[in-house]
Amino acid sequence: MLRPEEVEMLVCGSPTLDLNELRKVTEYDGYKADDVIIIDFWEVLQSLSDELKKKFLLFATGSDRVPVGGMGEMTFKITRVTNKPDNLPEAHTCFNQLVLPNYSTQEILRQKLIIAISNAEGFGLENMARGIEEEGARHQGIWREASRNMARGIEEEDARHRGRGREASRKKA
Structure with missing residues (x-):
């Protein structure tokens, strides 16, 4: 017999975000994995609290849970936006896509990302x-x-x- 938390995990997915798994399923459009902004992005994401990581997942995918079956069941894409360095990051939840401006510093990236994920609502x-x-x-x-x-x-x-x-x-x- 399944425990309630096991049923919840089967129905809703896992509440724990494994950033290494997310990284493995990430594709880049306009960026490469070794671009400074991408390295900064992963460092900023890693440094966030678990609560902010869940909010990030909600912001980027529309759900604050990892899909049933794990991250291998999805693709995540980070897309470069040009000529908008002052904009906040944007998300297209239907496509698990993060549109990320090329910020000049890691601190600006951190500030903009936290503002975006803290003020977004999923569905x-x-x-x-x-x-x-x-x-x-x-x-x-x-x-x-x-x-x-x-x-x-x-x-x-x-x-x-x-x-x-x-x-x-x-x-x-």
Whole structure:
């Protein structure tokens, strides 16, 4: 029998990011693995707290979890953007792609990356659950209002029928 954490891992993937595994599945577009900016990128990522590493994964892939089956199940791409050295890194989560400007220093890279990953929201399972809850609450409100309106309509219709019944009784008398 599986323990709850094993079921969670099978369904959601691993919560632990292994940067060496991520590095193995990384492709470069406009950069080479030995470019200074790429070396700086991996050093900055390695130095981040586990919480920021999870946020990075969420930023870059749309999920804060490693895919079921591990990193070998995906490809990660770092793409060079030219003429935008002041921009924050961008992510295309559908493609597991990080668009990375060629920053002049490791410190600038660190600052820009932390700003980007700290202010991004994914749309993976963690947000899907919140969205389902919000949508459910919205639908409950709609159903509650519709039920009230229907009950009010039935009461009004019933009152009209009772009123007609009294009028008919008076006319007979």
